[in-house]
Amino acid sequence: MSDIRTDWTREEIAALFDLPFTELLFQAATAHRAYHKPDEVQLCTLLSIKTGGCPEDCGYCSQSVHADSGVEATKLMDVRAVLQSAAQAKDAGSQRFCMGAAWRNPKDRDMPAIVEIVKGVRDMGMETCMTLGMLTPKQADMLAEAGLDYYNHNIDSSPEYYEKAISTRKMEDRLDTLQNVRDSGINVCSGGIIGMGETREDRVGFVHTLATLEQHPESVPVNALVPVKGTILGDMLHDTPMAKIDDIEFVRTVAVARITMPQSMVRLSAGRESMSEATQALCFMAGANSIFTGDKLLTAPNAGDDSDAALFERLGLKALEGEEPMRAEKTCGALEAAE
Numbered sequence: 243m244s245d246i247r248t249d250w251t252r253e254e255i256a257a258l259f260d261l262p263f264t265e266l267l268f269q270a271a272t273a274h275r276a277y278h279k280p281d282e283v284q285l286c287t288l289l290s291i292k293t294g295g296c297p298e299d300c301g302y303c304s305q306s307v308h309a310d311s312g313v314e315a316t317k318l319m320d321v322r323a324v325l326q327s328a329a330q331a332k333d334a335g336s337q338r339f340c341m342g343a344a345w346r347n348p349k350d351r352d353m354p355a356i357v358e359i360v361k362g363v364r365d366m367g368m369e370t371c372m373t374l375g376m377l378t379p380k381q382a383d384m385l386a387e388a389g390l391d392y393y394n395h396n397i398d399s400s401p402e403y404y405e406k407a408i409s410t411r412k413m414e415d416r417l418d419t420l421q422n423v424r425d426s427g428i429n430v431c432s433g434g435i436i437g438m439g440e441t442r443e444d445r446v447g448f449v450h451t452l453a454t455l456e457q458h459p460e461s462v463p464v465n466a467l468v469p470v471k472g473t474i475l476g477d478m479l480h481d482t483p484m485a486k487i488d489d490i491e492f493v494r495t496v497a498v499a500r501i502t503m504p505q506s507m508v509r510l511s512a513g514r515e516s517m518s519e520a521t522q523a524l525c526f527m528a529g530a531n532s533i534f535t536g537d538k539l540l541t542a543p544n545a546g547d548d549s550d551a552a553l554f555e556r557l558g559l560k561a562l563e564g565e566e567p568m569r570a571e572k573t574c575g576a577l578e579a580a581e
């Protein structure tokens with residue numbers, strides 16, 4: 243019988259968080275080994291294809307018009323420039339190319355360029371991921387038809403904390419888009435941010451929301467808040483006693499995500515730049531098996547390829563070799579060759 247459960251209760255998840263740290267890590271490492279090789283880590287590269295000027299008021303985000311972060315708004319990047327960046331990422335060993343746009347939702351007039359980008363990146367043999375805000379069922383179907391492999395849409399926190407961090411949309415809007423993505427056949431990438439001032443109970447509610455979806459997200463990014471000056475939450479971290487998330491509590495969250503969603507890729511996402519190597523190593527022990535590589539996330543700095551290469555060397559980790567995403571012509575070709 244499969245050990246993939248979608249009937250987790252909040253009490254069970256809270257009990258996992260409460261385990262002695264050594265026991266929690268042992269259980270997470272065991273769950274990790276049931277579905278993944280513990281020395282393989284997926285490398286993903288991020289590119290902001292449309293930066294800033296977003297009408298939403300997410301309290302953590304440098305790209306919101308409500309923030310005073312100094313991030314300048316740009317138009318959607320030219321298709322050729324996006325493909326150039328993708329080619330560089332592939333050369334640097336990246337397996338997945340994730341493209342983000344600072345939109346509440348894409349407009350229908352943006353869709354032809356987006357479709358062209360998806361097709362172009364996929365033709366290079368990399369997995370494609372997009373995060374463009376809310377999607378209608380029709381837009382999700384268009385992206386599926388273009389061959390998009392993953393759609394990232396984070397639930398970010400517990401349903402209770404969500405409305406404290408964002409007022410311009412509701413958790414249900416997020417869940418509706420996730421359902422539209424799932425229905426279209428695109429793989430789901432959904433996670434959140436730790437260290438926004440939420441409580442342990444909120445972290446329980448956050449994992450519970452993901453782990454009780456009808457089907458777990460294939461990818462679960464766990465971000466540590468990058469405190470950007472000029473954002474409400476970033477300023478709270480800089481200027482008031484709101485404490486930075488405790489490293490051990492962050493690792494606990496990764497471990498609980500791993501235990502409750504054993505088959506998913508759990509991504510140690512934003513916030514690595516200010517994390518010690520020891521904390522990152524604990525995250526890998528706790529079942530994280532994916533990272534963002536490169537010097538930049540969307541607008542914030544990232545750890546960078548040199549320091550990651552050194553870390554992987556020290557820890558004996560290697561890049562996960564991805565299979566090329568399946569394509570109709572490829573499948574036919576392979577079948578013909580086998581005949």
Ligand code: SAM
Nearest residue numbers: 302303342343344345373375396465467468512
């Ligand atoms: N606009 C789209 C949306 O919100 O769905 C896509 C881009 S948005 C920047 C993608 C995700 O980045 C957010 O859901 C959030 O989880 C993460 N993020 C944004 N700012 C962050 C920060 N300062 N620290 C950590 N994660 C952040």
Ligand code: DTB
Nearest residue numbers: 342373463511512539540541542
């Ligand atoms: C996700 O969960 N983290 C990425 C990606 N999905 C799109 C974004 C992190 C953004 C960090 C802040 C910045 O670069 O502005």
Ligand code: SF4
Nearest residue numbers: 296298300303306344
């Ligand atoms: Fe806009 Fe996304 Fe930033 Fe929210 S997280 S302000 S929706 S870009």
